[in-house]
Amino acid sequence: xxxxxxxxxxxxxxxxxxxxxxxxxxxxxxxxxxxxxxxxxxxxxxxxxxxxxxxxxxxxxxxxxxxxxxxxxxxxxxxxxxxxxxxxxxxxxxxxxxxxxxxxxxxxxxxxxxxxxxxxxxxxxxxxxxxxxxxxxxxxxxxxxxxxxxxxxxxxxxxxxxxxxxxxxxxxxxxxxxxxxxxxxxxxxxxxxxxxxxxxxxxxxxxxxxxxxxxxxxxxxxxxxxxxxxxxxxxxxxxxxxxxxxxxxxxxxxxxxxxxxxxxxxxxxxxxxxxxxxxxxxxxxxxxxxxxxxxxxxxxxxxxxxxxxxxxxxxxxxxxxxxxxxxxxxxxxxxxxxxxxxxxxxxxxxxxxxxxxxxxxxxxxxxxxxxxxxxxxxxxxxxxxxxxxxxxxxxxxxxxxxxxxxxxxxxxxxxxxxxxxxxxxxxxxxxxxxxxxxxxxxxxxxxxxxxxxxxxxxxxxxxxxxxxxxxxxxxxxxxxxxxxxxxxxxxxxxxxxxxxxxxxxxxxxxxxxxxxxxxxxxxxxxxxxxxxxxxxxxxxxxxxxxxxxxxxxxxxxxxxxxxxxxxxxxxxxxxxxxxxxxxxxxxxxxxxxxxxxxxxxxxxxxxxxxxxxxxxxxxxxxxxxxxxxxxxxxxxxxxxxxxxxxxxxxxxxxxxxxxxxxxxxxxxxxxxxxxxxxxxxxxxxxxxxxxxxxxxxxxxxxx
Amino acid sequence: xxxxxxxxxxxxxxxxxxxxxxxxxxxxxxxxxxxxxxxxxxxxxxxxxxxxxxxxxxxxxxxxxxxxxxxxxxxxxxxxxxxxxxxxxxxxx
Numbered sequence: 001x002x003x004x005x006x007x008x009x010x011x012x013x014x015x016x017x018x019x020x021x022x023x024x025x026x027x028x029x030x031x032x033x034x035x036x037x038x039x040x041x042x043x044x045x046x047x048x049x050x051x052x053x054x055x056x057x058x059x060x061x062x063x064x065x066x067x068x069x070x071x072x073x074x075x076x077x078x079x080x081x082x083x084x085x086x087x088x089x090x091x092x093x094x095x096x097x098x099x100x101x102x103x104x105x106x107x108x109x110x111x112x113x114x115x116x117x118x119x120x121x122x123x124x125x126x127x128x129x130x131x132x133x134x135x136x137x138x139x140x141x142x143x144x145x146x147x148x149x150x151x152x153x154x155x156x157x158x159x160x161x162x163x164x165x166x167x168x169x170x171x172x173x174x175x176x177x178x179x180x181x182x183x184x185x186x187x188x189x190x191x192x193x194x195x196x197x198x199x200x201x202x203x204x205x206x207x208x209x210x211x212x213x214x215x216x217x218x219x220x221x222x223x224x225x226x227x228x229x230x231x232x233x234x235x236x237x238x239x240x241x242x243x244x245x246x247x248x249x250x251x252x253x254x255x256x257x258x259x260x261x262x263x264x265x266x267x268x269x270x271x272x273x274x275x276x277x278x279x280x281x282x283x284x285x286x287x288x289x290x291x292x293x294x295x296x297x298x299x300x301x302x303x304x305x306x307x308x309x310x311x312x313x314x315x316x317x318x319x320x321x322x323x324x325x326x327x328x329x330x331x332x333x334x335x336x337x338x339x340x341x342x343x344x345x346x347x348x349x350x351x352x353x354x355x356x357x358x359x360x361x362x363x364x365x366x367x368x369x370x371x372x373x374x375x376x377x378x379x380x381x382x383x384x385x386x387x388x389x390x391x392x393x394x395x396x397x398x399x400x401x402x403x404x405x406x407x408x409x410x411x412x413x414x415x416x417x418x419x420x421x422x423x424x425x426x427x428x429x430x431x432x433x434x435x436x437x438x439x440x441x442x443x444x445x446x447x448x449x450x451x452x453x454x455x456x457x458x459x460x461x462x463x464x465x466x467x468x469x470x471x472x473x474x475x476x477x478x479x480x481x482x483x484x485x486x487x488x489x490x491x492x493x494x495x496x497x498x499x500x501x502x503x504x505x506x507x508x509x510x511x512x513x514x515x516x517x518x519x520x521x522x523x524x525x526x527x528x529x530x531x532x533x534x535x536x537x538x539x540x541x542x543x544x545x546x547x548x549x550x551x552x553x554x555x556x557x558x559x560x561x562x563x564x565x566x567x568x569x570x571x572x573x574x575x576x577x578x579x580x581x582x583x584x585x586x587x588x589x590x591x592x593x594x595x596x597x598x599x600x601x602x603x604x605x606x607x608x609x610x611x612x613x614x615x616x617x618x619x620x621x622x623x624x625x626x627x628x629x630x631x632x633x634x635x636x637x638x639x640x641x642x643x644x645x646x647x648x649x650x651x652x653x654x655x656x657x658x659x660x661x662x663x664x665x666x667x668x669x670x671x672x673x674x675x676x677x678x679x680x681x682x683x684x685x686x687x688x689x690x691x692x693x694x695x696x697x698x699x700x701x702x703x
Numbered sequence: 704x705x706x707x708x709x710x711x712x713x714x715x716x717x718x719x720x721x722x723x724x725x726x727x728x729x730x731x732x733x734x735x736x737x738x739x740x741x742x743x744x745x746x747x748x749x750x751x752x753x754x755x756x757x758x759x760x761x762x763x764x765x766x767x768x769x770x771x772x773x774x775x776x777x778x779x780x781x782x783x784x785x786x787x788x789x790x791x792x793x794x795x796x
Binding site: 244247250251259266269270272273274366367368370383384385386387390391393396397398399 | 713714716717719721739742743744745746748749750751753754755757759761762791792
């Protein structure tokens with residue numbers, strides 16, 4: 001190889017050799033500089049697609065410009081040789097430097113901060129290292145850390161597994177595993193996908209190794225090592241390792257990803273804090289040396305065991321959330337929960353778009369309001385360090401509550417919306433990672449004159465027009481209905497014909513206390529609306545509203561649900577009055593129209609009809625998509641009822657719950673990585689707003 | 704000088720399980736001390752204060768036995784050896 005030219009680099013001498021290939025010193029004859037040239041080992045047996053993936057990955061990594069990341073200049077293939085041209089880094093690897101007994105704490109912190117900074121940059125660009133280890137980190141003569149081989153491990157698969165990893169490969173098919181065993185996070189050993197937090201685990205291993213000169217998880221065989229990684233806490237590090245550094249390492253080495261730092265920048269901040277001497281000691285009286293802080297993995301609650309094809313009811317209450325599992329029969333229910341003990345869960349949503357099976361929940365307590373999610377049907381939940389939904393500083397406004405979580409259109413599977421209190425709309429375009437305030441609505445000149453309803457000044461309804469991707473409706477209590485026709489940039493009040501009994505002008509432009517709106521995808525120009533006094537329909541995209549309270553005992557109520565398959569069928573639950581918000585005459589009756597509001601009929605078979613002073617709140621009723629359609633409602637007294645025959649007869653599913661504030665339906669079409677025909681077809685929620693976002697083509701395929 | 708924070712159970716998830724955290728800092732205010740706390744344990748911040756930096760409505764902070772609502776809020780002075788407790792209010796149903 002010496003003297004050969006690959007691309008425009010002449011190979012000068014061999015520098016070293018690793019599992020991935022041989023590294024040469026080379027000379028770039030175009031740019032006239034020395035570079036490192038890595039020639040990928042042919043013995044890895046990469047097939048053409050793996051080779052292409054490796055090249056693709058390397059190209060992605062080449063976009064990373066950071067002082068602590070070894071820059072990739074070029075990637076290529078010539079004569080069947082895959083090669084990567086990168087910055088020539090001369091120095092010692094941390095593996096060599098840590099040696100016997102480890103490095104002084106100051107050095108560990110100095111290097112650790114730089115490694116964390118490099119990871120933060122890469123993670124921001126969506127690049128995960130996947131094989132971070134002391135052998136991959138070089139310190140130059142100037143003391144500058146350089147992290148090598150970003151993102152290259154994934155495509156090489158088991159090919160670069162070294163040392164003990166090889167024996168690991170003998171006990172388990174490791175073909176889908178990449179990385180080096182002593183640095184591998186438990187979730188990778190479990191066969192789950194790596195994410196940025198897997199790199200933070202590896203960083204914890206690196207810091208431990210640097211601080212002590214030994215690995216935190218050691219064993220004689222790959223099996224033993226992986227078993228220790230999965231189960232055992234690392235041996236505690238005492239002086240001279242500062243407690244703050246040990247705490248940081250422990251946090252990186254939490255077995256569950258959600259217990260770790262969630263971002264590399266947080267590790268960097270923690271190490272800098274220790275570096276600056278901000279912490280001198282930390283009481284370890286309650287420290288469980290396992291490094292497992294209080295966790296969101298819930299062992300004391302019962303979980304529903306969800307399988308493909310199951311039907312779920314997500315129930316939010318004032319003291320936590322429940323997940324009920326059934327199947328198409330909807331006759332027997334397995335109850336999971338309660339989740340988020342003591343927190344009010346106002347909003348729930350199931351996102352089955354793409355390959356997800358993610359449940360979203362908003363939780364409210366003394367400690368604020370958070371948006372949290374679960375990928376495993378409630379067994380574990382995210383608990384973000386920083387609230388993802390937050391008002392920008394210039395607004396001077398603080399989040400009080402999240403009232404609504406609405407999925408974006410099927411063709412935009414990473415889009416989500418949240419309606420919050422104080423009334424505002426937030427949007428995420430990256431599947432809920434980051435959120436931004438929809439300024440067009442927040443800056444609306446009406447906003448200062450909106451008035452809070454009894455539940456606060458909330459934006460509780462978000463309805464997307466399935467036929468027009470620029471159009472969307474929101475409802476605010478008490479601000480009224482607003483519509484945008486330009487994807488949120490501008491909004492107009494759409495309340496003509498809706499009464500505001502509590503205002504001197506009974507038909508103002510805005511300020512109505514709308515309780516809920518709903519739209520059926522088959523009739524995108526038509527909306528139904530339950531008002532604070534008043535039941536309405538619009539047939540012209542909310543331009544005007546018509547009173548349809550023709551035969552209901554009261555036109556006061558909260559929830560309104562449209563039959564998923566028939567846009568003329570609508571369900572409401574009237575309550576007696578503004579002052580006495582209980583089922584009329586103490587009889588819990590659902591009212592249904594089958595002619596878009598021309599007349600209504602009571603549905604009560606199986607519902608309590610004596611001393612049933614119940615209230616069904618605005619999000620506490622929902623419909624599934626089976627045939628026949630099921631309707632579900634939860635009450636403030638903690639009862640949950642369901643009907644499997646479109647409301648004709650009802651059964652009590654649960655009682656004794658805390659006050660029910662939210663009921664949502666979800667059909668789990670694709671669980672645990674099973675294949676599916678079409679990602680779009682997996683979106684199966686049927687709350688009023690969610691139904692409204694689901695096109696007819698999907699609706700009819702349900703059940 | 705140093706001050707000690709007493710961390711309630713609900714927040715120890717974010718302090719590596721620790722019930723007390725000692726912060727070394729220059730003499731200053733409660734805001735300075737809190738800033739030191741969440742530099743070390745970033746997850747604690749959003750649970751104690753809103754995104755606008757105000758202590759949450761139902762969270763009380765005590766320096767010694769004094770509720771800081773009556774001693775100047777976040778501007779309350781802390782001194783060497785101050786013990787700062789973070790306590791959720793007794794409220795709700």
